Amino acid sequence: METIHLLFQGIVQIVTEGYLTMLLIGLIVGMAVSVMPGLGIVMGIVLALPFTYTMKIEPSIIMLTAIYMSGTYAGCFTAILYRIPGEPNDIPILWDGYQMSRNGKTSEALGWALISAFLGGIVSTTFMVGLAIPLGKLALQFSTADYFAAVFLGLTSVVSLAGSSINNAFIGLFVGLIISTVGVDSIYGSERFTFNLAILVNGIPYIAVLVGMYGFGEVLTRLGRKPVDFFSKSGPVKTNTRFPRWKDIWEIRGTFVRSTILGTLLGIVPGAGATVTSFIAYGMEKQYSKRRTQLGTGLPEGIVAPQIGSTASVAGHMVPLLTLGIPGSGATAIILAAFLLHGVQPGPLLLATAESRVTVYTIFASMFIAVIGMCLLSFPWIRVVVRVLSIPPAILAAIVIMFSLLGTYANRNSVTDMIIIVVFGALGYCFERFKFPISPLVLGVVLGPLAESSFMQTMISHDNNWMAFFDGPIRGTFMFLSLIALLFPLFRNMHKRSSFAHAEAIS
Amino acid sequence: MRILSATAAALSLWALASHVAAAESPEHYPSRPVEFIVPWGAGGGSDQTGRELSKLLQAHFNVPFPIVNVPGGTGNAGMIKMLSAPADGYSVSLLAWDTFALLASRPPKWHMSDLVTLGIVIQLPSGFYVAEDSKFKSWADVEKAAKANPSGLKVAISGFGSPDDLTIRQLAKSGVSLKAVPYAEPGERYSALLGHHVDLLYSPIGNIGNFVSGKQMRPILFFGTEPIKGFEQIPNARDVGYDISLPQRRALVVKAGTPPDIIKKLSNSLSAVVATPEYAAFLKRELASPESYVPTEAASKLMESDLQAMKKMAGKK
Numbered sequence: 001m002e003t004i005h006l007l008f009q010g011i012v013q014i015v016t017e018g019y020l021t022m023l024l025i026g027l028i029v030g031m032a033v034s035v036m037p038g039l040g041i042v043m044g045i046v047l048a049l050p051f052t053y054t055m056k057i058e059p060s061i062i063m064l065t066a067i068y069m070s071g072t073y074a075g076c077f078t079a080i081l082y083r084i085p086g087e088p089n090d091i092p093i094l095w096d097g098y099q100m101s102r103n104g105k106t107s108e109a110l111g112w113a114l115i116s117a118f119l120g121g122i123v124s125t126t127f128m129v130g131l132a133i134p135l136g137k138l139a140l141q142f143s144t145a146d147y148f149a150a151v152f153l154g155l156t157s158v159v160s161l162a163g164s165s166i167n168n169a170f171i172g173l174f175v176g177l178i179i180s181t182v183g184v185d186s187i188y189g190s191e192r193f194t195f196n197l198a199i200l201v202n203g204i205p206y207i208a209v210l211v212g213m214y215g216f217g218e219v220l221t222r223l224g225r226k227p228v229d230f231f232s233k234s235g236p237v238k239t240n241t242r243f244p245r246w247k248d249i250w251e252i253r254g255t256f257v258r259s260t261i262l263g264t265l266l267g268i269v270p271g272a273g274a275t276v277t278s279f280i281a282y283g284m285e286k287q288y289s290k291r292r293t294q295l296g297t298g299l300p301e302g303i304v305a306p307q308i309g310s311t312a313s314v315a316g317h318m319v320p321l322l323t324l325g326i327p328g329s330g331a332t333a334i335i336l337a338a339f340l341l342h343g344v345q346p347g348p349l350l351l352a353t354a355e356s357r358v359t360v361y362t363i364f365a366s367m368f369i370a371v372i373g374m375c376l377l378s379f380p381w382i383r384v385v386v387r388v389l390s391i392p393p394a395i396l397a398a399i400v401i402m403f404s405l406l407g408t409y410a411n412r413n414s415v416t417d418m419i420i421i422v423v424f425g426a427l428g429y430c431f432e433r434f435k436f437p438i439s440p441l442v443l444g445v446v447l448g449p450l451a452e453s454s455f456m457q458t459m460i461s462h463d464n465n466w467m468a469f470f471d472g473p474i475r476g477t478f479m480f481l482s483l484i485a486l487l488f489p490l491f492r493n494m495h496k497r498s499s500f501a502h503a504e505a506i507s
Numbered sequence: 508m509r510i511l512s513a514t515a516a517a518l519s520l521w522a523l524a525s526h527v528a529a530a531e532s533p534e535h536y537p538s539r540p541v542e543f544i545v546p547w548g549a550g551g552g553s554d555q556t557g558r559e560l561s562k563l564l565q566a567h568f569n570v571p572f573p574i575v576n577v578p579g580g581t582g583n584a585g586m587i588k589m590l591s592a593p594a595d596g597y598s599v600s601l602l603a604w605d606t607f608a609l610l611a612s613r614p615p616k617w618h619m620s621d622l623v624t625l626g627i628v629i630q631l632p633s634g635f636y637v638a639e640d641s642k643f644k645s646w647a648d649v650e651k652a653a654k655a656n657p658s659g660l661k662v663a664i665s666g667f668g669s670p671d672d673l674t675i676r677q678l679a680k681s682g683v684s685l686k687a688v689p690y691a692e693p694g695e696r697y698s699a700l701l702g703h704h705v706d707l708l709y710s711p712i713g714n715i716g717n718f719v720s721g722k723q724m725r726p727i728l729f730f731g732t733e734p735i736k737g738f739e740q741i742p743n744a745r746d747v748g749y750d751i752s753l754p755q756r757r758a759l760v761v762k763a764g765t766p767p768d769i770i771k772k773l774s775n776s777l778s779a780v781v782a783t784p785e786y787a788a789f790l791k792r793e794l795a796s797p798e799s800y801v802p803t804e805a806a807s808k809l810m811e812s813d814l815q816a817m818k819k820m821a822g823k824k
């Protein structure tokens with residue numbers, strides 16, 4: 001009851017304090033960056049961050065969260081219309097979405113995406129708001145061993161969905177973990193892998209790796225292609241949205257339920273971002289949905305699952321951020337930074353006082369409004385998208401590179417970080433070129449420091465007794481789930497082999 | 508703000524180029540924005556001190572003192588950034604004692620002689636805190652428990668080699684052996700204490716005033732020289748027989764080799780701005796010592812003696 005009361009208090013605050021403007025700006029920025037190939041959600045939030053300095057904490061976080069929310073959605077337009085994923089999490093959507101569009105059902109495809117984003121957003125936000133206080137109380141019980149176990153699960157669960165090659169995913173992950181150790185170590189202060197180079201002493205920030213490999217690398221990849229491929233003209237496109245019928249929705253209710261639960265749950269686990277969730281949701285449909293054999297030929301399930309997964313993960317990610325202070329994804333890492341810039345430390349303490357609880361619930365309330373707002377905005381936005389994509393590739397590339405460099409420089413006021421971006425951009429290009437997965441490496445870089453410090457803290461406080469990672473209910477559960485995540489691909493591979501001919505028929 | 512500071516940085520770069528061409532006379536200092544480096548992230552204790560000073564210095568000189576946050580390596584990244592700029596007084600930095608203590612334990616790539624101190628601007632007493640519902644009612648309880656079970660009690664500190672760590676090591680030499688667990692992020696330290704994952708927390712008082720007033724934590728021992736206003740009943744380490752007083756201090760520094768006239772101008776201005784009622788109000792808000800400010804020469808002497816003390820505590824000469 002208190003939850004509902006607080007939530008309404010939040011809505012009242014949003015309306016009376018004029019936060020709706022910030023929310024709207026956030027939604028528009030999110031939609032703008034997510035349709036720009038190469039310009040990601042993370043970049044959108046980074047670019048918006050300086051504007052929040054002079055604002056109060058609530059509108060700042062509301063704006064950044066709105067960017068995050070709408071950023072997981074609007075990229076599907078370009079995926080469905082042009083086969084260009086605006087964001088990495090839109091990649092699974094284009095498999096069926098673009099097919100559906102080519103089958104002449106563009107409006108239907110857009111409609112399915114809209115309804116998925118709406119349901120995924122609303123249901124997972126409700127779930128999160130309902131459980132935030134118990135989770136907040138649980139959060140103080142989290143010891144460093146529990147943190148480590150949670151991060152460990154984050155590391156393993158991603159490897160389990162590595163795609164074609166588990167080995168490559170592991171190689172990527174470990175390279176990422178090594179990169180995260182470069183610089184002065186946070187526990188003992190020794191320099192590692194710095195080779196006496198000034199540029200490496202202060203470490204390699206994961207934002208630079210992320211922007212380098214995804215943003216910069218993507219530009220290089222795109223420039224390496226023929227311009228014809230860059231903007232394949234698909235003729236005049238109908239830009240209206242047709243909603244699916246209730247009967248059709250009911251038919252694939254399993255997909256809706258599975259993807260929403262998965263999206264929210266994966267969101268709570270640090271490390272699994274919208275992209276990872278989107279891929280897992282699609283993968284799950286490929287294994288469990290009724291029409292799994294036809295997936296990839298333009299089925300609504302192929303749009304619904306990744307879209308729900310992506311959007312639901314946003315609400316999921318806000319739980320560890322607000323209750324534990326753990327950023328589960330690149331986007332939440334920057335939202336965390338915004339909190340800290342305003343002198344607010346997200347974590348158990350945020351829910352401890354009545355005053356800051358109102359702040360939290362105002363943010364929650366804004367997420368409901370953001371979901372509704374982003375769906376309404378999508379109607380005019382699709383018309384704009386068609387025009388944005390007509391920017392010549394060379395100019396677009398220049399814009400993206402400029403934003404990548406500026407955004408990262410602003411992060412630490414460091415010129416060396418700009419060099420790091422260029423290096424990782426080249427690496428990202430090579431990875432893309434040789435079909436090596438990028439996400440495991442980025443995950444290693446993101447989770448590495450957290451994994452290391454929580455591991456070291458636990459070992460120090462438990463006299464190097466490694467059983468400390470297993471002897472509690474929270475850490476025990478996480479470790480058990482990690483084990484399943486590590487073994488699951490083995491079973492899947494065995495299963496795959498036994499039904500190889502069958503699988504061939506699908507793809 | 509960041510865009511502003513980036514613009515200001517760009518402007519000062521441009522000005523720098525013209526500066527190299529035609530050397531500027533110290534009388535006209537400062538004729539362009541002065542970069543104010545805070546070697547810690549935005550929002551923390553150093554950042555708040557830096558922003559307060561930047562605001563006051565800006566009003567005093569009538570040129571902007573844009574804050575540039577350069578976090579990383581216990582404040583090392585910011586120091587290196589300041590030291591790589593020309594010694595012309597257009598780049599100043601805050602030096603926190605966490606960073607300064609590195610000189611005692613694991614020498615960074617810079618030395619005391621690379622810096623000129625304009626003055627110590629804030630001094631905060633540090634202390635041990637327990638959770639409000641802790642079984643320890645007084646320092647005597649902690650002492651008893653620590654002596655009965657050496658290294659059995661855990662204390663959250665900011666990192667090894669920090670003043671926190673040096674204090675714990677010094678206590679161990681006096682027979683009170685505690686196990687220091689490093690948590691780099693302040694939030695982690697506070698959560699660790701509130702979640703009972705550690706028994707004690709070592710911290711400068713300014714950062715945790717909220718928890719104390721919110722009845723979530725209570726101080727149990729301070730490492731200062733005189734009783735702290737509002738907490739007169741809490742003993743200082745000296746009162747209970749330990750000769751340890753290592754407060755958190757922060758100084759404003761410039762690169763050595765800066766023209767003496769400019770140093771003089773800066774340090775005189777600093778002593779003027781810290782005497783303002785605004786700064787006094789800031790110190791009060793932070794629960795800092797009202798007589799925090801130490802002028803240039805005295806500050807250098809104090810730093811020298813602090814460094815000797817810290818080297819002794821770290822077990823090095």
